[in-house]
Amino acid sequence: MTLEMRKTLLVIGGFCIFLVLLEECINSGHSKRHASRDGLATDELVEGMSQSRDGRIKILKEEDKVNAYKKTDVESRKIDKQREKEMADRIENRRRKEKQMAEQKKNEMRKEERELEIQKNRERKAKEEEIQRQRVLRIKQEQMRVKQLQARQENRGGSDLRVEKKKDEAEKVLEDDDEDEDVDTDVEEEKPNDSNNNDTQEDEEEYLNNVPDEEEEIENERLEKSPYILSPEQDKQL
Incomplete structure (x- = not known):
């Protein structure tokens, strides 16, 4: 390049x-002039806006007062309704609790009555079992007593047989003595002894007859004193 x-x-x-x-x-230069004009317009605009804002604020305050009054009225009604609802719920809960308590108390009373009934049934059953046991015991005692009486009667019958046998033997001896009329004097002296033997046999027979009676009386006394024998009054109660 040159x-x-x-x-x-x-x-x-x-x-x-x-x-x-x-x-x-x-x-x-143009911007300064425009800025001065814009500043004046802006100031007027700001003043107008402030005035309108003040008016709008005043209007809003009035509206807020009205709304606040309406709001307080509505809220008060709402609060009153809520309180009424809470009171009704509280009353309903109290009634429900009272009903539950009454039902629970009734159930407890029924349970107590049922337990008392069960206790009475147990006592009655125990009493019936005791009566049945006493009855069975009394029957067994009567059976034992009958067996003892039968045994005594059998023993008495055996003793009677022995006495009868001895009587037959004595009668046979007497018949033999009557048949032997030609017996010597020694035999005649023995005859009183035979009569004495007959007397002893009769005494033995009376003794044997009396012994079972005495045994029976002793046994009866023992049974009467026994705690397992029921009196007539107890027997009637059974």
């Missing part, structure tokens, strides 16, 4: 810079 071309470029660049600076100066 020197002349460089000079030309420098001149053109300087001229462009001058134009730019000039334009900036012109624009700055």
Whole structure:
């Protein structure tokens, strides 16, 4: 690039810079004037807006008062309804609790009555078992007594047989003595002894007859004193 071309470029660049600076100066003057006018308009606008805002605030305050009154009235009604509902729920809960307590008390009374009835049934059953046991015991005692009486009668019958046998033997001896009329004097002397033997046999027979009676009396006394024998009054109660 030659020197002349460089000079030309420098001149053109300087001229462009001058134009730019000039334009900036012109624009700055216009902006100041517009700014002053805009400031006045802005102040008026701000004042109007503030006035309108104050009016709107006043209106809003009035509306808030009205709304607050309405709100308080509605809320008070709502609160009253809620309180009434809570009171009704409380009364209902108290009634439900009272009903549950009454039902529980009734169930407890029924349980006590059932337990008393069970206790009475147990006592009655135990009493019946005791009566049955006494009855069985009395029957067994009667059976034992009958067996003892039968045994005594059998013993008495055996003793009677022995006495009869001895009587037969004695009668046979007497018959033999009657048949032997030609017996010597020694035999005649023995006859009183035979009569004495007959007397002893009769005494023995009376003794044997009396012994079972005495044994029977002793046994009867023992049975009467026994705690397992029931009296007629107890027998009637059974």
